[in-house]
Amino acid sequence: MQAAQTTLTPEIVLTLAITAGALALFMWNRVRVDVVGIIVMATLIVTGLLTPREGISGFANEAMITVAAMFVLSAGLVRTGAIDILGKWVARLSGKSELRLLVVTLGIVIPLSAFINNTPVVVVMIPVILGLTRELGFAPSRLFMPISFGSQMGGTLTLIGTSTNLLVAGLVLDLGLERIGLFDITPPALVLTVVGVAYLLTVGRWLTPVRETTTDLVASYELREYLTALVVEPESPLAGRSLRDSRFGESHGLQVVTVEREGERIELPRGGTIILPWDHLVVRGRIPDIARIEQIDHLRIAGTKPAFPVGEEGEGAAQSGETRMAEVIVPPRSPVNGHTLRELNFRGRYGVPVLAVQRHGVPLHDRLADIALEPGDVLLVQASNDDLRRLHASGDLALLGAVDLPARRTRKLKFSVPILAMVVALAAFEIMPILVSAILGVIALFITGCLTPDEAYQEVDWMVLILLGSIIPLGIAMQNTGTAEFIAAGMLQLTAPWGAYGVLGSLFLLTALLTSVISNNAAAVVLTPIAITTGLAMELSPLPFVIAVMIAASNSFITPIGYQTNTFIYG
Known part of the structure; x- marks a missing residue:
């Protein structure tokens, strides 16, 4: 057994302090993760623990x-309609x-997540499941959680399944170990997946929550309540x-909850409240009752007039017939996230007026124009089928329900699938590293027209990339200063009586708990x-310990914030 670092040096103390500060900021969740990473990187350089180059x-x-290339390759499949x-x-x-x-959904989500980013897989599948559960009368909550968990388990089946796998593989190279192969992680991950699927199909079905109230997205339109604003025109009775x-x-059948008048708000107006011309009445009601407002003379939904006037040029609905109400959901990484409808100029940008907004199934009481959108928000819109197709095709929002919308570039599907297969095959047979084959795959997508460079830039999750680039130096500092050896020595003292399997299990458990409260x-x-230092100290291959960290960090089932897909289905 190699000697482990046991002396607490000033460099180790400083590295531990920076690490603890970073973990605290991640758990605090008030500062963006990429900003935390930049703070950590700058601190390591300023304190002299790393040179600027390091x-x-x-x-x-x-x-x-x-990771960036895999984001683009995933987008190629989505935009050509494969999913x-x-x-x-x-x-x-x-x-x-x-x-x-449930069986069919897991059978598609798990293998697909092994080769492309699992977030778009979940984002595309959720509207399909919503439509099917609405039609069949099932509670979608019994399927959402298994879909999220299945996508995470599928992501650990290959090295390219998650950004975490690729991050660990890159860090392993920086720390002087051999390259991890595309399928080196597959055997233990496959065992976990088999056990996980068996659990989801048996015990998990009884433990999965069933939510059939109006807060559930599957609730029929007639049972769902929204808030919207009505404009009282001078001629209105x-x-x-x-x-x-x-x-x-x-x-x-509508409840007036607020009267807005010349910048003033009358909250919860009483029966004696007088309605004046041009008042905005904020009302709560069901979708059919809201829809019937258009049949009342001189009373209209705010923002819908002059929407879709028949015969007026430039309006999409006038060119495509009748309009209807529909719901769209805000996906993760959508460019609308964090912006208000006013900032987005939503109707001017998408040609569709927003009538109401729900968050976690609850109608929002704020003025629609000032609501900052978040992932999982559901927007009630009024549009023609053509406008809904364009909105869905933009990728900024996803239409709820099993809607038969044409894929954006179905003719390119014959290119996108073979391109991804080529990327995987070249790496699997060790003809070239996954980095090179992925870059070639991106170039092939551009040449064949499956994706444009501008679309590729839109599909890359830049927050993830900045976090990866800025947080990797922390791992290097832990290795260079002896901090990893110091922590590994302490871990071995506690777990050595349990043997190698006990140490491995402890490392897995520690990773799983930590990734439940901070970024994986x-x-x-x-x-x-x-993990690397622990394996070397025990005179064992560090690869099993590294893979344990990979799998545990990519499978976060404990909290809604542990993984992005968990957060999305929770919203």
């Missing part, structure tokens, strides 16, 4: 380019059985009358040097 070396790590086709297969194969629907005299709520990539960077 401090920015993370951005030269091959994991950075590989949409798989979603239709789910509808055809599932029949009317909830268990069969409501103008000059009180709410009580007009019998507005009783007549139309950050947890992997902190624990990978410790």
Whole structure:
């Protein structure tokens, strides 16, 4: 057994302090993870623990380019309709059985997540499952959680399945170990996946929560309540009358919760409140009741007029017939995230007016124009089928329900699938590293027209890349200063009586717990040097310990914030 670092030097103390500070910021969750990574990188350089060249070396790590390339390759499949086709297969194969629907969905999500980014897989599958569960009368909550967990398990089946796997593989190279192969992680991950699927199909079905209230996305339109604003025009019979005299709520099935008048707000107006011309009435109601407002003279939904006037040029609906109400969901990484409808100029940008917004199934009371959108928000819109197709095709929002919308570039599907297969095959047979084959795959997507460079830039999750490049130096500092050896020595003292398997299990458990409260990539960077040092100290191959960190960091089932797909289905 090799000697382990046991002396607490000033460099180790400083590295531990920086690591603890980084973990605290990640858990605090008030500072963006990429900003935390930049703070860590700058601190390591300023304190002298790393040279400037070492401090920015993370951005030269091959994991950075590989992760970016995999984002683009995944987008190529999505934009050519490959995943949409798989979603239709789910509808055809599932029949009317909830268990069969779950089996078919996992059978598609798991292998697909092994080779492309699992987030777009989940984002595309959620609307399909919503439509099927609405039609069959199932609670979608019984399927959402298994879909998220299945995508995570599938992501660990290959080296390219998650950005965390690629990050750890790149860090291993920086720390002087041999390259990890594309399928080196597969055997233990396959065991976990088999056990996990068996659990989800048996015990998990009874433990998965069932939510059938109006907060559940599967609730029918008639059961779902929204808030929207109505404009009282001067000719309206409501103008000059009180709410009580007009019998507005009783007549139309809508509850007036706020009256907005010349910048002032009357919250929870009473029956004696007088309605004046051009008042905005914020009302709560069901979708059919809101839809009937358009039949009332001189009372309209705010933002819908002059929307879609027949005969007026430039309006999409006038060119394509009748409009209808539909719901769209805000996906992760959508460019609309964090922006208000006013900032986005939503109707001008997409040609579709937003009538109401729900968050976690609850209608929002704020002014629609000032609501900052978040992943998982559901927007009620009014549009023609052509406008809905364009909105869905933009990729910024996803239409809910099993809607038969044409794929964006179905004719290019014959290129995108073979390109991804080529990328995987070249790496699997060790003809070239995954970095090189992925870059060639991206070039092939551009040449064949499956994806444009501008679309590729849009599909890359830059927050993840900045986090990877800025946090990798922390792992290097832990190795250079002896911090990894110091922590490994302490871990061995505690777990040595349990043997190698006990140490391996402890490392897996520690990673799983840590990734439940902080970014999984950050947890992997902190624990990978410790895993390597632990293996070497025990005179064993460090690869099993590294793979344990990979699998545990990429499978976060404990909290909604542990993994991006968990957060999305929770929203």
